[in-house]
Amino acid sequence: MSERLIELREITKSFGRVYALGGVNLHVDKGEVVGLIGDNGAGKSTLIKILAGVLRPTSGEILVRGRQVAGWNAARSREAGIETVFQDRALCVQQSIVTNIFMGREIAGLSGWVRIEEEEREARRLMSEIGFTSRVFTPNSIVGQLSGGERQGVAIARAIYKRADLIILDEPTTALSLTETDKVFHFVRQVKASGRSIIFIGHNIYHVFDVADRFVVLDRGKTVLETTRAETTSAEQLINFMQHVAHPAAAPDAGPQ
Amino acid sequence: MNDVVEPNQMQWRGETTGARALEPVHPAERPMRRFVLANRAWLGTLGVFTVMMAIFMIANPRVFSSWSLYASVLTTLPVALFLTVPLVYIVTAAEIDLSFPATMGFAAWVFALAVQAGYDPFIAIAAAIVTGMMIGFLVGSLVVYGNLSSLIATLGMNFMLRGLILIITQSKSIALASLGQTWAYTIFSSQVYGVPVQILWALGFVVVCSLLYNRHRFGIQVHVVGDNPDSANEMGVDVRRVRVKAFVFMGFGAALAGVFSTMINFTWWPTSGDGYLLPVLASVFVGGTPTWGGIGTVIGGAIGALIVSFIQTGVVGAGLSGFYVQFFNGLIIILSLIGHRWNQIRYR
Numbered sequence: 221m222s223e224r225l226i227e228l229r230e231i232t233k234s235f236g237r238v239y240a241l242g243g244v245n246l247h248v249d250k251g252e253v254v255g256l257i258g259d260n261g262a263g264k265s266t267l268i269k270i271l272a273g274v275l276r277p278t279s280g281e282i283l284v285r286g287r288q289v290a291g292w293n294a295a296r297s298r299e300a301g302i303e304t305v306f307q308d309r310a311l312c313v314q315q316s317i318v319t320n321i322f323m324g325r326e327i328a329g330l331s332g333w334v335r336i337e338e339e340e341r342e343a344r345r346l347m348s349e350i351g352f353t354s355r356v357f358t359p360n361s362i363v364g365q366l367s368g369g370e371r372q373g374v375a376i377a378r379a380i381y382k383r384a385d386l387i388i389l390d391e392p393t394t395a396l397s398l399t400e401t402d403k404v405f406h407f408v409r410q411v412k413a414s415g416r417s418i419i420f421i422g423h424n425i426y427h428v429f430d431v432a433d434r435f436v437v438l439d440r441g442k443t444v445l446e447t448t449r450a451e452t453t454s455a456e457q458l459i460n461f462m463q464h465v466a467h468p469a470a471a472p473d474a475g476p477q
Numbered sequence: 478m479n480d481v482v483e484p485n486q487m488q489w490r491g492e493t494t495g496a497r498a499l500e501p502v503h504p505a506e507r508p509m510r511r512f513v514l515a516n517r518a519w520l521g522t523l524g525v526f527t528v529m530m531a532i533f534m535i536a537n538p539r540v541f542s543s544w545s546l547y548a549s550v551l552t553t554l555p556v557a558l559f560l561t562v563p564l565v566y567i568v569t570a571a572e573i574d575l576s577f578p579a580t581m582g583f584a585a586w587v588f589a590l591a592v593q594a595g596y597d598p599f600i601a602i603a604a605a606i607v608t609g610m611m612i613g614f615l616v617g618s619l620v621v622y623g624n625l626s627s628l629i630a631t632l633g634m635n636f637m638l639r640g641l642i643l644i645i646t647q648s649k650s651i652a653l654a655s656l657g658q659t660w661a662y663t664i665f666s667s668q669v670y671g672v673p674v675q676i677l678w679a680l681g682f683v684v685v686c687s688l689l690y691n692r693h694r695f696g697i698q699v700h701v702v703g704d705n706p707d708s709a710n711e712m713g714v715d716v717r718r719v720r721v722k723a724f725v726f727m728g729f730g731a732a733l734a735g736v737f738s739t740m741i742n743f744t745w746w747p748t749s750g751d752g753y754l755l756p757v758l759a760s761v762f763v764g765g766t767p768t769w770g771g772i773g774t775v776i777g778g779a780i781g782a783l784i785v786s787f788i789q790t791g792v793v794g795a796g797l798s799g800f801y802v803q804f805f806n807g808l809i810i811i812l813s814l815i816g817h818r819w820n821q822i823r824y825r
Contacts, residue, residue: 272711273713274710274711293713294710294711294712294713295713295715297713298712298713304711306708306711308707308708310705310707310708310711310712311705311708312700312701312704312705312708312709312771313704313705313824313825314700314704314771314772314823314824315700315701315704315771319697319700319701323701323708323709323712323714324709324712324713324714325712325713326694326697328693328694332693332694332695333692333693333694334692334693334694334697336692358503358505358506360505360511360514360515361505362824363824364822364824364825365824378712
């Protein structure tokens with residue numbers, strides 16, 4: 221059996237009286253790509269924000285390598301080796317690429333003075349590592365001047381800087397061109413080949429189907445299906461299942477009304 | 478066809494031969510260009526200052542070539558600098574602080590009381606700084622943890638603290654004649670070769686704060702928090718803590734300003750600090766820090782303070798009546814805002 225990296229147990233999250241998550245279990249093993257799918261409002265982003273430490277779960281446990289981490293927050297989550305590329309990319313658009321890559325973990329000594337030159341060098345290295353070089357910008361360019369795909373590149377460069385064990389990609393292909401989408405897929409395969417894990421979230425089931433080893437389908441805050449790539453014949457099967465969950469009466473075999 | 482040019486060739490047509498064409502240096506990486514790009518905000522402010530001084534000098538060369546005019550500005554300017562520079566941090570963090578005049582008065586009051594009670598001025602300065610930082614912490618916590626609008630909350634705090642001073646002191650000032658014979662006075666408030674020593678301390682403060690702003694974790698986090706607090710939070714930056722720290726820093730600067738202004742005058746007045754609210758606010762924005770947070774310039778703010786304090790002397794020195802001062806104050810503010818539009822593109 222492969223090594224268990226992250227385990228979420230019975231996670232619930234309520235905003236006031238509204239339950240966004242009602243007891244979700246999710247685990248990620250080492251070196252696997254988990255595709256997290258579900259309709260709008262299914263709770264995907266809430267679940268991811270809990271895993272990234274941005275939101276606190278109302279109840280439930282988060283285990284990293286079998287151990288519970290005290291005082292789970294965004295900084296702890298990153299220390300535990302979890303990096304997230306958020307749907308909105310979480311960039312500061314008036315700051316330079318360097319500042320964005322090292323946001324929240326500047327390279328600095330004990331006195332807090334930042335080693336600007338070292339950060340710049342690292343930023344250059346990261347950008348070339350993910351094939352993100354250009355004549356148009358430098359590490360000191362302002363992120364607000366970049367295109368959507370280039371901004372996604374900055375967010376990804378930030379996520380791979382510390383060789384995180386788990387990279388969460390929340391809707392990474394939304395609003396990207398075809399070539400940019402290809403770059404993201406290439407990146408996912410690269411990460412997987414290096415033995416690290418990914419949670420890939422997407423509306424587009426074809427995209428998720430292409431890259432994931434295991435699929436977890438969320439609906440209205442609950443896990444409704446968990447299946448491996450081997451057990452699934454096609455993306456259509458997943459889509460049918462999701463339509464069935466969403467509108468049981470309109471499922472193909474329920475017949476016309 | 479001869480007139481069809483590949484895009485790539487087009488780009489490099491101007492280049493001759495050699496290594497440069499193979500390994501092109503990005504224009505923004507050339508040292509001069511890079512310096513101008515990184516510092517364009519305060520360079521613009523410096524331009525405004527230069528033009529303004531040139532006009533004053535042409536208007537009245539005699540007055541503006543006498544050292545006494547500069548000496549008087551350099552004596553009072555430090556107080557404004559100790560207030561302007563921390564306020565740049567606050568504005569960069571997308572907050573505002575209108576309570577610094579009262580904080581300054583309060584800290585200076587503690588300083589005056591301690592000196593009056595016979596303590597060494599150094600101890601009195603330490604007490605003032607601690608007081609200023611504590612008030613900053615109080616104001617910051619109120620704004621940040623109380624989730625209040627900093628504009629209104631700090632305005633309220635300004636009135637409240639000032640009111641407290643007036644109630645307790647019954648609006649009586651404190652004279653500190655003995656201050657002149659102390660070591661602290663020699664170090665912080667005397668003259669070296671005709672240069673007021675305050676300006677040297679203030680310049681040191683500006684330089685250190687500028688480095689802190691651009692090259693220290695605190696400064697960088699102030700930038701990201703003001704730029705996009707949600708993103709900073711998602712990346713593990715403790716947004717609220719950074720904001721409170723900025724207010725504490727403001728309290729620190731206000732305390733220094735209070736101590737220096739009391740030392741210059743040998744007297745503490747219950748209104749100490751009141752006159753600084755609007756000039757200091759103007760200095761920050763004239764200096765090139767935009768109102769929306771995320772970016773700013775400490776050096777620009779310092780030059781802004783220089784501009785604001787020279788307007789008054791300059792207008793009178795140029796032979797106009799004192800009635801013109803306010804008009805030119807406003808004119809300079811508006812002109813610099815228009816001028817800063819080119820370096821303050823707001824990316825979203």
